[in-house]
Amino acid sequence: MNIRAKIFGGQKDENPVVKAKKPKGAKADTLNSIAVAREEARRGDTREGDRHRLPDEQVTVTRNGESHNVQLINLSGGGAMVSGGFDPMLWDQVELHLGENGMIECAVRWIKGDRVGLEFAHETRLDCSPSERANVLRAVIAKSFPDVAIETPAVDAEPARPSGDEHRRDRRHPLIWSGLVHHDFQSTPCRLRNLSETGAMIECRVPLRVGAEPMLELGESIQLDATVAWVAGDTAGLRFSKPFDLTYLASARPEVASARWDAPSYLKPGIAASDSPWDEQWDRMSVGELRQSLEGFLKR
Numbered sequence: 001m002n003i004r005a006k007i008f009g010g011q012k013d014e015n016p017v018v019k020a021k022k023p024k025g026a027k028a029d030t031l032n033s034i035a036v037a038r039e040e041a042r043r044g045d046t047r048e049g050d051r052h053r054l055p056d057e058q059v060t061v062t063r064n065g066e067s068h069n070v071q072l073i074n075l076s077g078g079g080a081m082v083s084g085g086f087d088p089m090l091w092d093q094v095e096l097h098l099g100e101n102g103m104i105e106c107a108v109r110w111i112k113g114d115r116v117g118l119e120f121a122h123e124t125r126l127d128c129s130p131s132e133r134a135n136v137l138r139a140v141i142a143k144s145f146p147d148v149a150i151e152t153p154a155v156d157a158e159p160a161r162p163s164g165d166e167h168r169r170d171r172r173h174p175l176i177w178s179g180l181v182h183h184d185f186q187s188t189p190c191r192l193r194n195l196s197e198t199g200a201m202i203e204c205r206v207p208l209r210v211g212a213e214p215m216l217e218l219g220e221s222i223q224l225d226a227t228v229a230w231v232a233g234d235t236a237g238l239r240f241s242k243p244f245d246l247t248y249l250a251s252a253r254p255e256v257a258s259a260r261w262d263a264p265s266y267l268k269p270g271i272a273a274s275d276s277p278w279d280e281q282w283d284r285m286s287v288g289e290l291r292q293s294l295e296g297f298l299k300r
Helices: 003-006 130-144 248-249 288-293
Strands: 055-063 066-075 078-084 092-097 103-110 115-120 178-183 186-195 198-204 215-219 222-232 235-240
Touching: 055 078, 078 103, 103 186, 130 215, 130 248, 130 288, 178 198, 198 222, 215 248, 222 248
Parallel strands: none
Antiparallel strands: 055 066, 055 092, 066 078, 078 115, 092 103, 103 115, 178 186, 178 215, 186 198, 198 235, 215 222, 222 235
16 A cells, blocks of 8 residues: 555555445435335236247147148137137137147137137047047046946937038047146146146146156056156146056046036127037036946946
């Protein structure tokens, strides 16, 4: 330190022994120089845009056997918004392909310009042959719903459907499987959209990353090691490390979806019953009707 310079001035000392303290508190010319603790949590979501907006995601939609490349704008637990060059009609049944093990059946709920709103089918899709699916559902009903009686329909209770109408499909089962995803030292409930021996598509609130290796638990005796193949919003595709025997689903009790779609009040005025997306081709069987279709009119 140059003492003479300190006393008489002149040379500037760059390394003073005692450094000047930084002032604390609010500055004289500003009101935002000090932090004010928040006393209450936010009551609303003020973020701009949708939580699962996916502006650059390209997916495929299949309608009447034809595939169309569309843009996936956003995705939520109950459906999706897409934009593309296909021209559907209201209540059309389409298939949305999100990735490996990621096909889900949808109904067209609204159309605005080139944007289309799709509502997902509720039940868990089992990707296997019809005979394998029948065996799985029969075992599930026998173990999870043994007291459900077969429902015999009244004569002429349901009009015959035209055999040549390509829009009519087999009635859907009403079963929805859920599970737990164990990942990053936490366990999160998830819903299965579809399931096959090679993988599954799930909905999970906790974000997963591609390449992660969670464990999917479907019951006390069903734990499946998997790898995340793709992620879109809160939906993810899992690839199992080894083939899964779908007959084990009998050990995991599913939930039962409503047998018929109940139109909300804003759709009821002036809307015929046949115009609802879950009527006719989207009609679901009750558990008793499902048992009837699998076992016939006589109990085995």
